[in-house]
Amino acid sequence: MNNISAVKVENLTKTFDGNEVIKNCNMNVQKGTIYGFLGVNGAGKTTVFKMLSGLLTPTMGNAQVLEMDVMSQRSEILRNIGTIIETPIFYDHLSATENLEIHLAYMEADDTDIDSVLAKVGLNNTGKQPVSKFSLGMLQRLAIARAIIHKPKLLILDEPINGLDPIGIREMRELFLDLVKNQDMTLLISSHILSEIEHIADTIGVIVNGTVIREVSLAEVKAEYPNGLEDYFIDIMTGGISDDKND
Numbered sequence: 413m414n415n416i417s418a419v420k421v422e423n424l425t426k427t428f429d430g431n432e433v434i435k436n437c438n439m440n441v442q443k444g445t446i447y448g449f450l451g452v453n454g455a456g457k458t459t460v461f462k463m464l465s466g467l468l469t470p471t472m473g474n475a476q477v478l479e480m481d482v483m484s485q486r487s488e489i490l491r492n493i494g495t496i497i498e499t500p501i502f503y504d505h506l507s508a509t510e511n512l513e514i515h516l517a518y519m520e521a522d523d524t525d526i527d528s529v530l531a532k533v534g535l536n537n538t539g540k541q542p543v544s545k546f547s548l549g550m551l552q553r554l555a556i557a558r559a560i561i562h563k564p565k566l567l568i569l570d571e572p573i574n575g576l577d578p579i580g581i582r583e584m585r586e587l588f589l590d591l592v593k594n595q596d597m598t599l600l601i602s603s604h605i606l607s608e609i610e611h612i613a614d615t616i617g618v619i620v621n622g623t624v625i626r627e628v629s630l631a632e633v634k635a636e637y638p639n640g641l642e643d644y645f646i647d648i649m650t651g652g653i654s655d656d657k658n659d
């Protein structure tokens with residue numbers, strides 16, 4: 413862990429049809445850490461993720477990803493991040509391997525061992541099976557494989573464990589921890605499954621109505637809330653603790 417920001421967001425705002433859904437949002441994700449991004453449905457997590465990965469243009473404010481500006485260095489950022497944002501789309505008639513080959517060619521990063529990445533996500537026995545025959549959990553595993561296969565420096569994962577069985581959840585947890593610890597990645601992850609975030613995160617960011625109102629180390633949360641992250645989160649949502657950002 414160090415003090416370099418992998419993601420730095422300053423006064424970010426996004427307006428849709430005159431409606432401000434992200435408002436003066438500030439975030440700081442330190443390189444080499446796992447940042448759990450929490451918020452109720454509609455709070456703005458996906459919209460922030462889309463702005464960080466170039467899928468949406470900010471209305472106002474600044475965002476730096478890997479010390480690059482999201483407005484002017486979009487393609488460079490894209491080569492260095494791996495994402496799962498909303499429902500992943502694949503070439504349905506092609507196999508897992510073929511889908512990953514296309515992705516690697518697109519990312520101009522074709523020297524990776526596809527079989528070992530498929531093994532890491534538990535899809536090494538799918539052979540020539542087309543993706544159209546995959547279950548929801550298998551598709552999610554393939555999405556994770558695609559997010560990591562080009563060895564990005566930053567992973568932005570929106571609800572990555574949706575649809576996974578308990579074994580898959582544990583395997584992905586171990587994979588995420590390994591990627592950050594041993595492969596020099598940084599992970600920005602959203603999930604409504606707070607126990608999962610609690611297993612892996614270093615830092616928690618809580619977004620309410622488009623503004624990050626808390627950014628705090630998980631260790632601090634645990635010290636204050638021995639029963640865990642869920643109590644902390646519910647306390648914030650029900651007004652039990654003030655909404656001053658904890659820097």
Ligand SMILES: Nc1ncnc2c1ncn2[C@@H]1O[C@H](COP(=O)(O)OP(=O)(O)OP(=O)(O)O)[C@@H](O)[C@H]1O
Nearest residue numbers: 428429433434451452453454455456457458459460
């Ligand atoms: N393209 C769009 N046009 C108009 N409003 C949008 C658009 N995209 C998102 N919004 C609105 O922005 C707000 C934030 O949505 P967002 O999807 O970012 O929330 P979220 O925190 O990811 O929610 P969830 O946990 O349900 O996935 C919502 O009120 C949503 O309706």
